Amino acid sequence: MLQYEVIMVILGLFSWWYGRGWAGVLKSTQHRLASLGEMFSIKILLNTLFAPWRRIITYPGAGLDARLRALGDNLVSRCVGFTVRFFVLLAAGVAFLCMIAVGILELVVWPLTPLLAAALIVKGLL
């Protein structure tokens, strides 16, 4: 009876490993990628890529001097904004690539783990 129970448990483990467990790895990767996108505000950063940085600009004044100054400040602020956002997007891209690589690795290694374990045990015993 106990042997039957043990066999059922082992069968259950392998059935999960190659079924819902493997699918779960894929889902987990998708979830992590989505979270990463939200954390880095990808959509917002793309929509506001050329927007001024924290709106540090002077108000357009009545005189030409003030208008020129505002134009200059605005350009600087937008440059700062673009630079920061660009590098954050770059970092997000790198993080995405890493996450995708890890995900693919997990998906590949997962089904091989039992085989790898068996191979290592056999290699050690031989």
Added chain:
Amino acid sequence: MQELDLHSSRARLARLGKAIGKSGYIGLLLAAGSCVVVGGGLAFAHYSIGYSLMGLGLLLLMPALWWQYELSNVPVQSGSLMNRLSNDCLVLLNPKTSYSPQTLLKALEPNWQALLLGNHLLLPLDRIGHLVSDDPTQLGAVLQQAAQIADSYHSTSIEAGHIVVAILHSSPAVTGLLTKLKLNQTDVDAVGGWLERNLAAIRRKPTNFGGIGRDWASGFTPHLTQFGHNLSTAIERNGAHFGALVDSPGVADIKTAFSQGAAAIALIGPDGIGKTSHAYALAQNVLAEAQDPTLAHKQIVALEATAITAAANRPGELEYVLTSLLNEAVHAGNIMLFFDDAQLFFQTGPGSINAAQILLPAVQSRAIPLIFAMSPHDYEQLRATNMALAGLLTPVVLKEEPEAEVLETLTDNASRLELRHHLIISYEAIKAAYRLSGRYETDMAYPGKAIRLLEQAMAHADHKVITAASVEAAIEQTKGVKAGIAAPVEADQLLHLEDAIHERMINQKRAVEVVANALRRARAGVSSPNRPIGSFLFLGPTGVGKTELAKAIAATYFGDESNMIRLDMSEYQQQTDVSRILSDGKEESNSLLLSVRQQPFSVVLLDEVEKAHPNILNLLLQLLDEGQLTDSQGRKVSFKDCVIIATSNAGADSIREHIEKGEELEAFESQFTDQLINSGQFKPELLNRFDEIVLFRPLKPDELAQVVRLMLAGVNKTLAAQNISVGLTDAAIAKIVSVGNDPRLGARPMRRALQRAVENTVAGKILRGEAKPGDHLELDEPDLSL
């Protein structure tokens, strides 16, 4: 019929997960890690066994991951009942047991949901098992009902809570027990719903509010950070927990108004309706908003007038601060300003800013979304004083929700209090808070007033459990009313109220009886809760005990003679006196409504009521009918815990004539009332509103003698401080009665007669040294200085 199949694969997996447990999981992880590390080391040192250890480590890692992602909480599946039964239930059930509703309830007792249900209903589940069927054939129906309950909450899983609710519903004996606890099956459903909302809160995934770059395109707001309170940041920091309010009609109305181009919104509602909570809920809603560009990722900053005035020390600084706050908010681009207690920004006076002229251009320019929270009265006042500004505001009116919705809000707030203060709030306490705050907190609206009462009840929790008694104790303490069931001592006092009143009142048995009956009805909860405890019209000659009976009620029922609000209605004969009666107390220090608001549990004595202006008598009709009046500020003042006594000398001569003819009061009561109506002294609609019209008859000489003895007891009470007592012989009493008796003035002259006869005599003896501490002076007729 669906049965429990505890040999199913899900049930087996759940039990396996329980057997491994968290400690087993940690052990597997540690063992796997150790094997991999040690094996790796050995392999590196060219020991081939190291490879085997690494392989073993990987094998151990597999069940650890299995437990982590599956066995610790075997996921539910759609379809059959067994597929939907939650992991928490499966782990508590034994496959070798044949379950009945009774044994299933026992098995589920340790589950937290069952415990919470039992605690909220004050039902000890471990002691009600015998009330539930032990017939296994009944189980199918119970499980079927549990599935229906889960469906009604759109829950894919059947939880322990659903099953316990179904079991409680299945037993008529439990229904009987609930009745004894003043609960019913609808309350069980309500508590089930409360549990379901808790479950939803636990399952809710963290909300993403935009990520790190959200505010990079918005301006810095140093002034707003200094003077305002950012509701959105508070929500991000403390978690989104405004539940159903986030999608409430009020929040939806605000969003719609802004989407349709509203310049600013007047959020109108009475105190307690939840204007500030709506602002928080809006902040939470807007943080998650991604569709509407006018609202997406906007932050709500609340401004308080008091904080701004406190910061402005020099003339003109106030205007400067407010202008820079508005400019900063406009410039930032992602700010909505919320003015809590907005009337403070439009008034002059302590803690107020008359900032209408600064705010008007901001509203007109539509540069920034503004929300002004104010009461209906303040909104009307703004319309009256500054129509230009008020006309630009889009009103969003918050109204009190129906009872079921308010109770849901209360239970959600109760969960918050339970978590914060580590206590249990029973559902009967929540119902009591709703009922009692509705009755006694007339200044506020739901749900605020009931939430405040629940918070006050925490101080009266018994062993960390808040029950209806805790809530009653809280309202008794804060309002000075009697809300709970009469304790045995008090019940005994009520049953013998006549005796207590007669200790200080002579005769007038009928008057005392009708009043005592009314008080007993009110205290036992038999009389209508929507009218005053009792309303009486006392008619009779002067000096027969009408006022004394009112005082006796104040002393015996309300605890002290001072619990009496007395108005001489002869001072309210002009039409303009109506405003004095309805004054909120600011202009009229002796306002009736202010006194009742401060002291709602009182005797209200309206002397010489027939002399009041007819418009005031019309107010009295409303008071007696509805148990409340509305003051000049539009606030309701409850008289539902007052005894209203109106006195009048009208027809006193007629009463005297009837009594002198030897007639009993009851015999001519009806005829006398007709006489009062026919003579135009009272309108029939007023007389009909009183619970009882009580006739007082003139006192006979022997009763006057008893009055003298009562007054003498009062004199002795005063003299007790000097340890001197005084007595009167029967002859002396007879003499005082003969001197003090005036058929037109009743017992009133008796006080003066006693003063002259006894107090003057005793004072002389004390001053001459003839009366020393410890002496008893027995005065006879010749001793009296009359």
